Amino acid sequence: MSGIELNHSRPTKKIFHRPQSFRDIQGWISKMNPELVKTVIESGKKPLCPAHYTPTVSLSMPETTPLTIFYNGIVNVYQVSPRQAETVIKFAYGKETPTSPSHNKLQTLNQGKQDVDESCSDLPIARKRSLQRFLKKRKGRVNIGAPY
Amino acid sequence: MDDRSFNNQRIHGMSDVVFECVLAYIHDSRDRQSISLVCRRLCELEAQTRKHVTIALCYTTTPKQLLRRFPFIESLKLKGKPRAAMYNLIPEDWGGFATPWVEELSKSFSCLKALHFRRMIVKDEDLELLARDRGHVLQVLKLDKCSGFSTDGLLHICSSCRNLKVLFLEESQVIEKDGGWLHELAMNNTQLEALNFYMTDLSQVSFNDLELIAKRCKSLVSVKIGDCEILDLVGFFRAAVSLEEFSGGCFNKQSEEYASLAYPPRLCRLGLNYMSTNEMPIVYPFASRLKKLDLLYALLDTEDHCVLLQRCPNLEVLEARNVIGDRGLEVLARSCKKMKRLRIERGADEQELEDEEGVVSQRGLTAIAQGCLDLEYIAVYVSDITNAALESMGMNLKNLCDFRMVLLDKEEVITDLPLDNGIRSLLSGCNKLRRFALYLRPGGLTDVGLTYIGQHSQNIRWMLLGYLGESDSGLLGFSRGCPSLQKLEVRGCCFSEKALAMAVLQLRSLRYLWVQGYRGSKTGFDLLTMARPFWNIEIIPPRKVNCGDGREMEHPAHILAYYSLAGPRTDFPPSVIPLASITQ
Numbered sequence: 012m013s014g015i016e017l018n019h020s021r022p023t024k025k026i027f028h029r030p031q032s033f034r035d036i037q038g039w040i041s042k043m044n045p046e047l048v049k050t051v052i053e054s055g056k057k058p059l060c061p062a063h064y065t066p067t068v069s070l071s072m073p074e075t076t077p078l079t080i081f082y083n084g085i086v087n088v089y090q091v092s093p094r095q096a097e098t099v100i101k102f103a104y105g106k107e108t109p110t111s112p113s114h115n116k117l118q119t120l121n122q123g124k125q126d127v128d129e130s131c132s133d134l135p136i137a138r139k140r141s142l143q144r145f146l147k148k149r150k151g152r153v154n155i156g157a158p159y
Numbered sequence: 160m161d162d163r164s165f166n167n168q169r170i171h172g173m174s175d176v177v178f179e180c181v182l183a184y185i186h187d188s189r190d191r192q193s194i195s196l197v198c199r200r201l202c203e204l205e206a207q208t209r210k211h212v213t214i215a216l217c218y219t220t221t222p223k224q225l226l227r228r229f230p231f232i233e234s235l236k237l238k239g240k241p242r243a244a245m246y247n248l249i250p251e252d253w254g255g256f257a258t259p260w261v262e263e264l265s266k267s268f269s270c271l272k273a274l275h276f277r278r279m280i281v282k283d284e285d286l287e288l289l290a291r292d293r294g295h296v297l298q299v300l301k302l303d304k305c306s307g308f309s310t311d312g313l314l315h316i317c318s319s320c321r322n323l324k325v326l327f328l329e330e331s332q333v334i335e336k337d338g339g340w341l342h343e344l345a346m347n348n349t350q351l352e353a354l355n356f357y358m359t360d361l362s363q364v365s366f367n368d369l370e371l372i373a374k375r376c377k378s379l380v381s382v383k384i385g386d387c388e389i390l391d392l393v394g395f396f397r398a399a400v401s402l403e404e405f406s407g408g409c410f411n412k413q414s415e416e417y418a419s420l421a422y423p424p425r426l427c428r429l430g431l432n433y434m435s436t437n438e439m440p441i442v443y444p445f446a447s448r449l450k451k452l453d454l455l456y457a458l459l460d461t462e463d464h465c466v467l468l469q470r471c472p473n474l475e476v477l478e479a480r481n482v483i484g485d486r487g488l489e490v491l492a493r494s495c496k497k498m499k500r501l502r503i504e505r506g507a508d509e510q511e512l513e514d515e516e517g518v519v520s521q522r523g524l525t526a527i528a529q530g531c532l533d534l535e536y537i538a539v540y541v542s543d544i545t546n547a548a549l550e551s552m553g554m555n556l557k558n559l560c561d562f563r564m565v566l567l568d569k570e571e572v573i574t575d576l577p578l579d580n581g582i583r584s585l586l587s588g589c590n591k592l593r594r595f596a597l598y599l600r601p602g603g604l605t606d607v608g609l610t611y612i613g614q615h616s617q618n619i620r621w622m623l624l625g626y627l628g629e630s631d632s633g634l635l636g637f638s639r640g641c642p643s644l645q646k647l648e649v650r651g652c653c654f655s656e657k658a659l660a661m662a663v664l665q666l667r668s669l670r671y672l673w674v675q676g677y678r679g680s681k682t683g684f685d686l687l688t689m690a691r692p693f694w695n696i697e698i699i700p701p702r703k704v705n706c707g708d709g710r711e712m713e714h715p716a717h718i719l720a721y722y723s724l725a726g727p728r729t730d731f732p733p734s735v736i737p738l739a740s741i742t743q
Binding site: 134135136137138139140141142143144145146149150152153 | 507
């Protein structure tokens with residue numbers, strides 16, 4: 012059987028729920044053999060963390076879960092974020108890669124090397140609050156025609 | 160090491176009384192720390208005689224721990240939010256709550272007279288409790304860049320704290336309900352020496368109350384207020400005969416009306432908010448007396464700065480925007496030989512709003528380096544820079560303790576980058592440096608330059624690195640040095656999590672790290688390389704922030720890590736995520 016099957020075999024701790032993006036994914040899961048889904052989920056219930064520490068939250072975030080692709084008799088498993096999964100699905104459908112804004116309250120910390128590098132070097136020089144306040148007030152004075 | 164001494168017996172042949180007398184003369188906290196390590200008895204004696212404690216981050220210890228260690232302190236300074244909060248980078252609800260501290264301080268610290276909260280969240284209930292339980296003894300209250308309280312809380316303080324000498328609210332975000340608090344202060348207090356509500360939005364205060372305070376408080380030395388028309392303060396100025404420092408107010412009327420304004424006779428520290436060219440002459444009669452001048456919020460152009468500064472030969476402290484220009488700095492270097500502290504802030508980006516001469520570059524810095532040899536502190540936003548200017552500073556400014564430079568991003572091409580050699584010269588020449596901040600751009604400093612910083616910063620305790628280095632090896636080279644570095648802030652440097660974690664482990668004095676903008680690992684677990692006992696690691700995840708003018712800005716993640724005796728925080732807001740320490 013060919014076609015893309017989405018396999019959420021090892022759920023990480025889902026702290027932040029993102030229903031809208033999961034709609035498509037859940038649609039696919041519902042078409043899979045429920046027994047198969049159940050088996051896979053059960054087998055995935057192993058702790059991810061080494062015994063000597065328990066981070067309160069995984070930095071990889073709930074976003075990265077395995078995406079299993081059955082295609083032409085070959086099975087491949089990829090660790091992807093829901094956004095990436097969405098991209099893959101839409102691409103498979105023949106749609107363009109979406110540039111949809113994320114609806115997450117919390118975005119992936121590690122969005123991919125390029126994104127992070129850009130966000131690293133793209134930080135504007137922050138302005139001190141006190142100066143910002145003054146410059147705004149001064150603009151207001153100029154606008155109301157105060158002598159200056 | 161073990162002295163086996165009993166109470167009031169002898170330590171190394173000398174009675175306790177000797178040490179008690181000697182300890183009274185030792186004020187430096189580092190010296191006292193050394194003394195407390197000698198033996199148990201000296202540790203106890205030192206603890207009993209310690210007068211002041213500064214807790215650099217309120218989450219590093221608990222009120223009860225402070226009480227056990229230093230029960231008799233008279234003065235406490237507590238800091239909450241990371242310094243980046245002053246630049247709107249930290250979520251408002253991040254933390255730094257004063258409540259648990261106020262509860263313990265009010266109950267148990269019987270000697271406490273002075274309290275300073277900086278970048279903390281203080282509630283009206285906290286102020287009410289403080290006023291009720293400590294009102295009779297409180298002499299100094301500083302709510303410095305704090306938030307969470309209103310004028311109701313201030314009313315409690317001003318009604319109950321009749322011995323208050325210092326009330327400091329600068330830059331706090333206060334919810335204003337009325338001006339009653341100042342009226343209470345005017346009615347109840349005759350001891351006030353310093354009153355500061357500068358850069359708050361408190362506008363419902365009455366200048367009549369200010370005048371009354373000036374009349375009744377003979378020791379009033381420093382007053383910094385919000386926006387209040389200067390002409391309304393004529394009576395206040397006449398009454399405040401001891402006044403040495405004044406900032407605030409504004410000049411809204413026609414210039415001629417200010418001609419007869421008389422400032423108090425001892426005034427030597429002045430902030431001229433919203434003063435423009437035409438009003439400047441009112442300062443001339445006493446400009447030669449001025450030791451400190453704050454022109455950050457003045458409406459002067461480059462020429463005005465030149466004219467004014469030429470008349471201030473005794474100036475020691477100057478704060479101005481970069482509208483002062485290279486020409487203004489040249490005048491300063493020629494005329495103000497006693498300069499100790501110079502701060503040049505960034506003005507408006509839009510050209511129309513600032514003088515086109517209003518840029519600072521290597522020209523101005525070189526002039527300062529050669530002219531103001533007593534300089535101890537310099538913070539400057541430059542539009543251009545050269546290695547030679549930095550070398551000149553290293554050669555001449557031997558008293559420099561604090562150096563901060565930000566390279567603005569307006570100009571595409573900078574005359575002389577990278578700054579590796581200049582920075583090395585600066586650091587090796589200015590060997591008294593304790594604080595250092597360098598904020599450049601990609602290409603501004605190579606990995607070699609970053610390693611130089613590590614190698615030549617023997618005494619530096621605090622550093623801010625912005626857009627420095629090229630790769631992880633620069634950071635690792637840096638972290639092999641910096642033997643005294645206690646607090647490190649890193650922004651926009653794109654180091655990997657792993658390198659950051661390894662750097663932390665190498666920096667032997669490091670107790671606090673703040674990072675914004677870094678290369679995350681695939682799993683995010685690389686940060687845990689620095690996991691160790693008593694080391695708290697927190698993340699502020701990426702978020703979208705409303706800029707206020709309809710735009711939304713993407714803020715990348717922050718890492719905050721620090722040593723703590725208190726374990727992880729118990730009051731995390733949704734915007735902050737902890738990585739539990741491995742001792743938990």
